Amino acid sequence: MTSSKGNGGWQGEAGFNDRLQQYRQQALGALGDLYGQRPDFTEVTSRVFAELRLANRARPEVLGELDQAREQVATDWYQQPDLIGYTCYVDRFAGDFDGVARRIPYLKSMGVSYLHLLSVLKSRAGDSDGGFAIEDYRQTHAELGGIDDLERLAAALRKAGISLCIDFVYNHTAREHLWARKALAGEQRYRDYYYLLETEAEKQAYESYLDEVFPVSAPGNFTFEPALDAWVWTTFYPFQWDLNYHNPEVFLEMLKNLLFLANKGVEVFRMDAAAFSWKRAGTDCLNQPETHALLRAFRALVAIAVPSVILKVEAIVGARQATMYFGAGDYQGREGHIAYHNALMASLWRSLALEEATKTAHLLRDLPHNPAGTAWVNYIRCHDDIGWGTLLDSAAAHWSSDAAELERVADFYAGSSAAGQTYARGQRFETQAEHRVHGTNGTLASLAGLEQALQDGDRAAVNLAVARITVLYSIIFSQSGVPLINMGDEVGLLNDYTQSAAGSGRDGRWLHRPALQGPQAPLHRQAAKRIQAALAQMARVRAAQPVFHAQAEVDIPTLAAPAVLGCVRRYRGQRLVALANFSGRAGAVGLDEIGAPDGCRDLIGTACAGADGTLTLPPYGYAWLLC
Template identity: 40%
Template sequence: MEHVPTPDLLSLIHAAYDDDRDLETFQLRFERYGSELRDGLSAVYPDAPDLMQRLLEVMIHADHERSGDLKRLDAQRLLSPDWFQKEDMIGYVCYADRFAGTLTGVQEHVPYLEELGVKYLHLMPLLKPREGENDGGYAVADYREVRPDLGDMRDLARLAKRLRASGVSLCLDLVLNHVAREHEWAEKARAGNAKYRDYFHLFPDRTLPDSYEQTLPEVFPDFAPGNFSWDEQAQSWVWTTFNHYQWDLNWANPDVFLEFAELILYLANRGVEIFRLDAIAFMWKRLGTNCQNQSEVHAITQALRAVARIVAPAVVFKAEAIVAPEELLFYLGRGAHHGKVSDLAYHNSLMVQIWSSLASRDIRLMERALSVFPPKPTSTAWGMYVRCHDDIGWAISDADADAVGLSGEGHRRFLSDFYSGVFPGSFARGLVFQHNPRTGDRRISGSGASLAGLERALEQRDARELHLSLERLLLGHAVVLGFGGIPLLYMGDELALLNHNHFAEHPEHAGDNRWVHRPRMNWDKAARRFDASSTEGRMYLGLQQLIAARKATAHFHAAVESRVVPSPNPHVLLLERPHPLGTLLAVYNFSEAEQHLYAAPLHERGLTRARDRISGAHVAPGEMLALPPYARFWLTPSEDAQTRW
C-alpha cells in the first residue's frame, strides 16, 4: 500500500531538493514505504505527532550525503532484491584485530577472502567501546567512532569501498538494547540532564526493579546476576540486563528511535550494507513478562527498516534473536509485519542440532527439531553456522526430546558433559561457560576444531582420530552450506584452528572463557592452506570444494526451504530442496562408521541416477547406498536423466 505524503511533508521534501531526479527518487520511495514507516511509528509512538517531520529531516539530510557509488548500489539492489538470498552468498565472521590487526590490515587481506569465495564480511564489534571490560565490544561508548586501535571512520569507509569493489557486503553490529555507561547519553543522564535521563530506565528505589525481577531471567548469572545496578552518581537503580556497565535504553522514548534512525543512515553512508541488530529481543520492557519478544520490537524494526528502504535500499537487517522457534519467525515478519522487518535471522537451532547429532551419532532429535521448525517468509534468509563468536547454549526443547524418547534435561546434561570432555569416550575439548546451579544450565565454549576432536587427536598423535575430526568439521560445514540462506564461516574454522588456551593471560579476557574460541588468525597456517598433507590444508581444501559446489548449485537459493525426509537409518540425515531443476537431496552420515541407506527416498525423488554436486561423481544407488564415515552428498538428477524428463 502506497503512502501519499501530507501537504506539509510534501512541501518539506520539495523544498529540500534542487535536482528533479533526486526529488523524484526520494518521493517515490517515500510513497512506497511511507505507510510502513507511519504504521510502525503510530503503533509505538501515538503521542509524538512531530516525530515524522523530525525524522524526515534526518532522512533528507542523509540522502543528500549519500555518495554516488552507494546510490548506484541502491539501484542495483532494487533491481535484484534477492541479492542476499543467492547461492553464491558466503559469509565470513571475524574480529578485525584478531584477523588482521587493523581495518587497513583487513583491507590488505581482502584477496584471501575473495579466494575463499566470501561475499559477506561480518566484522565483530568495532565501534568505539568503553575502556576495559566491554562485553567483547558490545558496550558501545560512541557509535560514530571506530576503536582507536583499529583505525578511524575514514578507514572503515575505505575498507567498505574496497569490499564493495570485490562484491563483498560489509556487516556491522548495531547494539540496540543498551549503550556503555560511558556513552555521552549516559554521561549526561548521570549528570542530571532530564532529557537524557529519559533515554534510560532509572528508578529511585527497588520497588519497580523488584517487581520486574519476578519474571526476568538472568543472562550472565555468574558475573552479572540480576537485571538492575545501583549508580551512585545518577542516584538511581539502572536497568542493566547484561552487565552493570551496559545501560538499557528506553525505546518508549521517541527521541531514542530518532537517534538510532540517524545512526543507521550515518553508518550506511560509510558503506555498511548489513546491520546485525544485536540484543533486539530485549528492547521493550513490560511488567509481568520476561521483557523479551514484545510486539513493539517488531513495530520499531518495521519503522527503522522503512527509513533505510527510503534512503539506503541497499541495506538489509539481520536480527540477532536467540529465541524459541515460535518467537523467531516474528523477527522475519508475521501477520501485519510480514516482509517488513528483518531480512535475515540466525537459524539458532541448526548449530545446536549439528553438535548434538555428532555427539550422539543419532539424527532423530535433529530430524524432529528441523521438521517442526516453522517456515520463514520466502523473501528472507537464514544465517547458519557451525560455530560463532558466542558459546553454545543447548537449546534442546523438552517437547522435541520427548517426541524421540529422550529426556530433555538428561540430553542437555549429556551434551555439556560430552563437549567439556568429561563424558567417557568424548572426542571434544571444550569449556563450561556460565554454569547456573539453579537451572542446571551449562553452556559450552570452544573452537570448531577442538570440539570436533582435533585437539585431542593431536595430543594423542592418533592419525585416525585426526582424520575423523576433520571429517566431522567438514560434515558440519556441509550441512550449513547445504541448508540454504547465508552460511557464515567463523574465522579460523577454514584452517581448523584450535582453542586459544592462553586467553586468560589477558586480564580483560580472563573472566570470559568464550575467548578460548576467539584466537588470532594464524597466517603461518594460512600460508599452508594448499598443502594437502597438513591439517590446515586438508580442512581448507575440503571447505573450498564445498563452497565451489554450493556456488554452482542453483538449488541453494534461500527462497527454497530445506525439508526433512524421514530417514530409514538413525545415523543418516536426509534433507531435500525442491527446485524447478529437480529435487536436491542432501545425505549426511553423522557416524564414524560406514552406514548403508535403503535407496527408496532417492528413487522416490527421481534419483535412480544422480550426480553428487560436491564430488561431481555420478551415483547409481541401486537398492542400497553405501556411506563412508561422515559422508556428505548433495544429489541432483544426472544431466542425462534431466534431458529425458
C-alpha cells in the first residue's frame, strides 16, 4: 500500500466542517431537486453527509496535502496551460499498471500532466462495451493488477506531476454486478436499483420517444429478462442495466464508490454517459433537469470530502446542449469542472474533409463560452467513434450541417467521394440505413491519409498526412481547455483490422484501439518522429505561455481565406493569434485581418511572412503568433 494512514483530510474535522458550511446549501439544493419531495429527504441527506465525513476521515495524508495545495494555491490547476492530457487503455499502452509506471518518462517527454486510463475497473467477462459494463467498482481487471496496484500507480504519477483520471460509469452497471444478480434472484431492494417495466405497452410508451445509441448492433432501449418477468432499461447493450436514480439508495451507493476511488488517488473522474442518467416518461430521456442536478450534487459533495478531485463530463449531445454540462443559469460553473468538446472534434473533421473553416469558426464564435472555473477537454480522436449527430441542429445554425452534408463527410472518411477515392481509410459505425449518418471509426493517422500514403510508398503523400495530423493538433493545443492526446496519435498508429475483425465481436470501434507499438517501415518511423516532435514542441510552448489559460478572452476573426481558421487569445497583457489551414492549397492571411499591422513574433508553426503584409500558410500549415 502506498497511502499513509487517514488523517481526516485537509485540516481534519475543522477543515471538513468549513467546507461543509461552504457547500452545504449547494448540495442540499441539488439533492432537493432530486429527492426533495420524498418524506425521508432529511434522512437521505443525513446519510449522504455522514458518508462524506467517513470518506474525509479515511483520506490518506498525502491526498489531504494535495487537497490543501489546490484549495489554497492552485484552485485553477485544471485550467492552466501546462495541463496536457493523454488517454489510453492500460493493456494496449503498457500491459499493466506496473508497465504504465515504467512509461512515466515517455509521458513526461510529451509534456503530459494528466493521464486518463480507460476502463480499469472490473468489467464483465467477454463483450463489455470496451470495459464500460462494470461488474465491481472497487476492483480492477486482474490482468492489469489489483486495486492496491492502481493506488501505487496513482502515487507514482502524482510524484511525477501527473494527475490520474479514470472512468466513473454511473449510468449503468453490468448484468453481472452484485446488485443485478440480487435483483435476478428476486430481492426487491435491488430490483428497485434498476428500471424494470412489466408490460410491453409500458415499454413501448417509453420507446416511442427514445433514440438508439447502437441502432445496428443493439437496437432498442430495453431487454426482456425472463427471470425478472420484466423489461430492463438497457440504453447501450443488453448486458448494461441502467441505474434508477429516482431511488436515492442508488445515488448513495454510487457516491460511496466514487469516494472510495478518490481515496485511492484518483484525481479526475470521467462521468460516463452523463446525458442519459435520468429518465422521464414522455421525453427522449436526455439532458433532463435532474441529469444536471445529479452532476451538481456530485460536484458539491466532492468539494466537501475530497476537494482536490474534479469531474470530467462525457455528454455526447448536440452542440447547443454540451455547454449546459458546466451548469447554466443560476448554476453556472457548478456541474462539470471540465467536459469533452465533442462538437469541436466533429467539426474539425468536417472542416478537414470539406477543406473549409467557416463552420468551425461559426461554432467557436456562436456557442456560449464555458463559465468561469471550467474548461473544455479538446481532442481529435478517442476510444469512441466520431459522432456526426452533434453537428445537426434543428434551428439550422451557421455552424450546423444537414444530413446530406454529413453523409458526404462520412463517405469521405470511408474512402470515397463524388470525385473518387479519398486519402482517408476509416469505416462507418452503426449506420442503420443507406442515407443515415451515425459515426466513423478509424485512427487519426489512417483517417488523415498516412495509412494509404505508406501503402503507396508515396513520400509526398506521407508529408501531407503528417501535416494534416499536426494542423489538427495545433488547433486543440491552441484552444481554451485541456488538450488530450489519444494514445498512438503521437506515432501515427494505424488501423488494426485484425483486432477489429477478430478480437471484438460486433464492435467496430476496436479498429482504432490497437496496441502501442513503434512503426517498422522506415518511412513510417520518419513520419512518427516528426509527429512526436511537433506535439512535444506544442506542449512546451503552450506550457510556457500564460495566454493559453482556459479563462483567456477569445475572439474568432472572420478571415478572407475560407479554409483558414483563426483564433485570437488575450490574457493578462498577452495577445496570441493561432492560425490553421484546412486546405491542401496554401492560404494567405493579411496581418490587418488579425489586428497586427505591425507584425508578430512567430512562436511555432510553418507560416511565411511576405513583404506585402501577408502570412502564407502552406497546405495544412499552422502558426502561433505573439502580436
